[in-house]
Amino acid sequence: MDLGKVSQVGKNVKGAGIVAAISALGVLSAGAPALAHHMMGGETPSNFFEGFLSGLAHPIIGVDHFAFVVAIGLIAAGRAGGVFIPAIFVVAAMVGTGIHLLSVNVPAVEIAIALSVIAGGLLLVLKPQPAIQTPVLAILASPAGLFHGYAYGESIVGAEMTPLVAYLAGFTAIQFGIAVAALYAGNLLKSKGVQPEFLKRFAGGAICAIGGVFLSLSVAG
Numbered sequence: 001m002d003l004g005k006v007s008q009v010g011k012n013v014k015g016a017g018i019v020a021a022i023s024a025l026g027v028l029s030a031g032a033p034a035l036a037h038h039m040m041g042g043e044t045p046s047n048f049f050e051g052f053l054s055g056l057a058h059p060i061i062g063v064d065h066f067a068f069v070v071a072i073g074l075i076a077a078g079r080a081g082g083v084f085i086p087a088i089f090v091v092a093a094m095v096g097t098g099i100h101l102l103s104v105n106v107p108a109v110e111i112a113i114a115l116s117v118i119a120g121g122l123l124l125v126l127k128p129q130p131a132i133q134t135p136v137l138a139i140l141a142s143p144a145g146l147f148h149g150y151a152y153g154e155s156i157v158g159a160e161m162t163p164l165v166a167y168l169a170g171f172t173a174i175q176f177g178i179a180v181a182a183l184y185a186g187n188l189l190k191s192k193g194v195q196p197e198f199l200k201r202f203a204g205g206a207i208c209a210i211g212g213v214f215l216s217l218s219v220a221g
Contacts (some may be wrong), residue, residue: 044155044157044159045156046159048165049166052167052169052170055170055173056173057174058170059148060178071124072089073086073178073183074183074186075200076179078186080134081134082183085179086141086179087138088141093145096145096151097150098153099146099150100154101153101157108218113148115211117207121204121206121210124201125201125208
């Protein structure tokens with residue numbers, strides 16, 4: 001028996017478990033009601049605390065948003081300057097929220113979000129990984145950020161400036177934090193000798209499945 005291979009398989013399984021745990025947080029949140037995207041029970045936040053709490057919660061209790069943010073982080077893992085990919089995404093999300101607050105009508109938002117989740121998962125599943133440069137991936141993350149941010153805007157329409165700013169700060173911080181955590185986890189596992197492509201494909205399949213479920217729900221709705 002090749003003990004080296006056995007050890008490597010063990011590391012891969014352990015790494016897969018870590019990535020699965022990250023993905024499972026999002027899957028578990030799918031059990032929340034459809035209106036769970038509104039942390040305040042559908043009510044518009046009225047102060048800084050409510051706005052910040054709602055901003056922190058929205059990308060977590062929305063499993064489609066959560067899955068995409070994890071995908072962004074894993075896509076960025078192992079890339080020079082990879083942190084710029086989630087950074088551009090969260091900036092675009094803020095712009096998308098602003099577009100919603102300006103009452104600009106953007107059609108098929110939920111479908112676009114589901115498609116972005118599927119696309120993120122596919123980028124992780126494909127083998128070999130597409131030879132796409134980091135700046136290009138950052139640019140491609142921008143349209144996804146606009147749609148995700150537009151959806152976030154629904155929770156804050158009609159709010160005063162203080163809770164609005166707090167909301168933007170909250171969802172920006174949590175999204176960037178989750179993405180960087182996924183990025184760091186991918187880099188850490190690689191440094192421990194775990195094959196990163198195996199883990200990315202594992203997570204990518206789960207993320208594609210989540211996107212497929214939300215796409216079918218969006219089309220049916």
